[in-house]
Amino acid sequence: MVLTIPILLLSEMIQHWMGIHIVFTGSQYVLFILSIVVFIYGGYPFLSGLFDELSRRKPGMMILIGFAITVAFAYSVATVFGLKGMDFFWELATLILIMLLGHWIEMRSVAGASRELELLVQLMPANAHLVHGDHVMDVKTETLKEGDIILVKPGEKIAADGNITEWESHLNESMLTGESKPVHRTKGDKVIAGSLNGNGACGSW
Numbered sequence: 001m002v003l004t005i006p007i008l009l010l011s012e013m014i015q016h017w018m019g020i021h022i023v024f025t026g027s028q029y030v031l032f033i034l035s036i037v038v039f040i041y042g043g044y045p046f047l048s049g050l051f052d053e054l055s056r057r058k059p060g061m062m063i064l065i066g067f068a069i070t071v072a073f074a075y076s077v078a079t080v081f082g083l084k085g086m087d088f089f090w091e092l093a094t095l096i097l098i099m100l101l102g103h104w105i106e107m108r109s110v111a112g113a114s115r116e117l118e119l120l121v122q123l124m125p126a127n128a129h130l131v132h133g134d135h136v137m138d139v140k141t142e143t144l145k146e147g148d149i150i151l152v153k154p155g156e157k158i159a160a161d162g163n164i165t166e167w168e169s170h171l172n173e174s175m176l177t178g179e180s181k182p183v184h185r186t187k188g189d190k191v192i193a194g195s196l197n198g199n200g201a202c203g204s205w
Helices: 004-010 012-018 027-042 044-056 061-080 089-123
Strands: 127-132 135-140 150-152 162-166 169-172 183-185 202-204
Touching: 004 012, 004 027, 004 089, 027 044, 027 061, 027 089, 044 061, 044 089, 061 089
Parallel strands: none
Antiparallel strands: 127 135, 127 150, 150 202, 162 202, 169 183
16 A cells, blocks of 8 residues: 555556646656566465466456456556556556455455354363263263264253254353344254253253
């Protein structure tokens, strides 16, 4: 953004729109040098993404942006060194700036979602009561597999998603669904890992 501001002020079209006139010896080359920095430094995520998508033969947004800024930069450089026409340095800089802002917002959203998933993982109990024949044994939650039957005692958290196989209870799912009141669950109902069991006991898999 810091580099884009002087690029805008030194661009002929922007000066025309704003009704100003800023020209000095070598101003065109200053504009050129600033644009090089923006293109290489600011455009790096899109240029690297362009080559990555081409190498994987999976075209996407990075190819579109990378191709656009490369063409704009190459043409603008040609106008600096003799080609007749108007450069696109300010368009190049603002495009990169806007795309970087969008990329940053997207990455923040992804990071926020990842943190939320980590918090959900922390809701899971470390151990579960695995029903094995006529007796119950404590096992690590991560060792559970589909088809296992576990006992969830009153006041405990449910260790894995599944269905209630026996009994009934009221489950507190507020941390997962936002529902403030305990929800009644009975045999056959689905349950969510991390839910807090009420006063009843239930078996789930």
